[in-house]
Amino acid sequence: MTAQQHHDQGRAAWRLDPWDLIYADASITGLDPARQGYSSLKALLKSQSAVSRVFIDEFSRAGRDVLEWFRLAALAKRLGMNVLGASDGFDLSSPTGEMMLHVLGMFSKFFVTQLREKVHRGMTGAARRQTCLGRPPLGYGLVPKRDAQGRPMTGHDGRTINELAIDSATMSHVMLAAERFADQGWSYGRIAKEFIRLKVDGSDGWRPRSIERLLANPLYIGVAIYNRTRNVRDPETNKRITMLNPRHQWEIQRIPRLRAWSDDQWKRVRRRAYRLRRGKRQATRLSRGQKFPTTLLSGNLWCSCGQELKLVRSGRNGAMGCFHGLYGVNGCTMKTVKARSIVEEAVLAHVRQFLLSEAAVDRLVESANRALAEEAKRPREDLRPKAAEVDRLMKRRSRLVTALAGEEQDDMAEIEPSALNATCLNVSETKWRCSSTAQHGNRDATT
Numbered sequence: 133m134t135a136q137q138h139h140d141q142g143r144a145a146w147r148l149d150p151w152d153l154i155y156a157d158a159s160i161t162g163l164d165p166a167r168q169g170y171s172s173l174k175a176l177l178k179s180q181s182a183v184s185r186v187f188i189d190e191f192s193r194a195g196r197d198v199l200e201w202f203r204l205a206a207l208a209k210r211l212g213m214n215v216l217g218a219s220d221g222f223d224l225s226s227p228t229g230e231m232m233l234h235v236l237g238m239f240s241k242f243f244v245t246q247l248r249e250k251v252h253r254g255m256t257g258a259a260r261r262q263t264c265l266g267r268p269p270l271g272y273g274l275v276p277k278r279d280a281q282g283r284p285m286t287g288h289d290g291r292t293i294n295e296l297a298i299d300s301a302t303m304s305h306v307m308l309a310a311e312r313f314a315d316q317g318w319s320y321g322r323i324a325k326e327f328i329r330l331k332v333d334g335s336d337g338w339r340p341r342s343i344e345r346l347l348a349n350p351l352y353i354g355v356a357i358y359n360r361t362r363n364v365r366d367p368e369t370n371k372r373i374t375m376l377n378p379r380h381q382w383e384i385q386r387i388p389r390l391r392a393w394s395d396d397q398w399k400r401v402r403r404r405a406y407r408l409r410r411g412k413r414q415a416t417r418l419s420r421g422q423k424f425p426t427t428l429l430s431g432n433l434w435c436s437c438g439q440e441l442k443l444v445r446s447g448r449n450g451a452m453g454c455f456h457g458l459y460g461v462n463g464c465t466m467k468t469v470k471a472r473s474i475v476e477e478a479v480l481a482h483v484r485q486f487l488l489s490e491a492a493v494d495r496l497v498e499s500a501n502r503a504l505a506e507e508a509k510r511p512r513e514d515l516r517p518k519a520a521e522v523d524r525l526m527k528r529r530s531r532l533v534t535a536l537a538g539e540e541q542d543d544m545a546e547i548e549p550s551a552l553n554a555t556c557l558n559v560s561e562t563k564w565r566c567s568s569t570a571q572h573g574n575r576d577a578t579t
């Protein structure tokens with residue numbers, strides 16, 4: 133049977149049997165099998181055996197994901213149904229059906245690869261021209277790009293070309309977040325709450341993670357990085373995951389007019405972020421390398437993916453590396469290892485040069501002295517009211533105890549035990565506060 137005959141057969145079948153149910157998905161990528169229309173169709177197939185045939189406008193439109201086709205075909209076969217492509221003449225039950233499935237799959241895959249390549253090329257071009265790609269980050273807006281004479285530029289399709297520009301209204305929020313985070317010790321969560329309160333960007337969906345990402349965007353110092361990550365679909369779980377691209381594929385550009393932070397500000401933000409990450413790691417269980425170090429630097433080196441650098445080869449020619457990178461998991465791209473001796477020598481050289489130098493020791497002593505001087509300058513707290521409070525509470529406690537024991541003082545006989553408990557707690561808390569302040573005062577006195 134020729135393709136034309138298939139085609140006619142498909143058409144004829146369609147004409148003869150009026151359909152009962154129509155499922156459609158408009159302008160959603162065929163790569164997504166979770167599309168509403170498609171998943172409803174699949175659910176129907178699974179639930180109702182009354183369906184004998186499924187017509188698809190064009191079989192290759194059932195999905196661009198080849199694996200998904202085979203799933204659909206297998207499901208249809210299992211339920212004893214036929215799948216027909218109305219315009220491309222596909223017929224699963226025909227002798228060539230299975231083969232057509234593979235052939236169409238091959239072409240579809242090729243089409244998707246080509247399309248992806250084209251989109252990627254277009255995006256890279258737009259990145260190089262610095263025309264806008266996607267939604268601008270907080271603090272930036274879109275303005276028409278102008279040529280040397282100040283006229284708005286248009287693309288070959290006649291639409292105006294946009295580019296990023298600093299938006300002072302929203303940028304003030306970014307500056308606020310950076311300051312609070314780097315200088316006032318606010319957490320990501322607290323900034324997120326503040327952003328929700330201020331309805332920043334009209335959104336109340338701010339989360340600690342979105343603040344963390346926001347503050348890590350190098351665009352605030354005028355560095356744009358495109359193509360840093362890519363999204364792929366895990367064929368096992370069908371979930372979208374973000375993978376880090378290898379560094380040489382990144383499109384890095386310096387755009388000074390988009391700079392909003394000073395380098396110093398950026399460094400302070402990054403340092404605090406780094407300290408938080410380290411803190412999180414240390415809060416978790418100690419690794420084996422940290423508990424039982426076998427080399428000089430065991431448990432002290434980390435890959436940029438977050439995994440500890442470990443000995444991947446032991447012995448005299450030992451080497452250190454990242455197991456995430458070696459197994460190609462968790463988006464780590466560090467596939468190489470480095471000899472242990474080279475790593476140790478590099479770290480030790482840095483320590484010798486920068487941490488053990490006289491200048492560095494002087495700096496350390498100076499900053500320690502400064503901190504001590506500041507501590508000594510703080511006004512000392514007056515302890516007399518607190519001592520009086522302790523005295524008063526102690527007396528009350530002893531009176532309550534006497535009352536409970538039933539000796540003398542009839543007027544306090546109806547005291548409740550909870551009142552005694554509260555007073556005891558109060559006494560110990562005030563005493564504790566008092567003693568900690570006193571220690572503090574002593575330390576001040578000795579400095």
Ligand SMILES: [Zn+2]
Nearest residue numbers: 435437454464
């Ligand atoms: Zn790694």
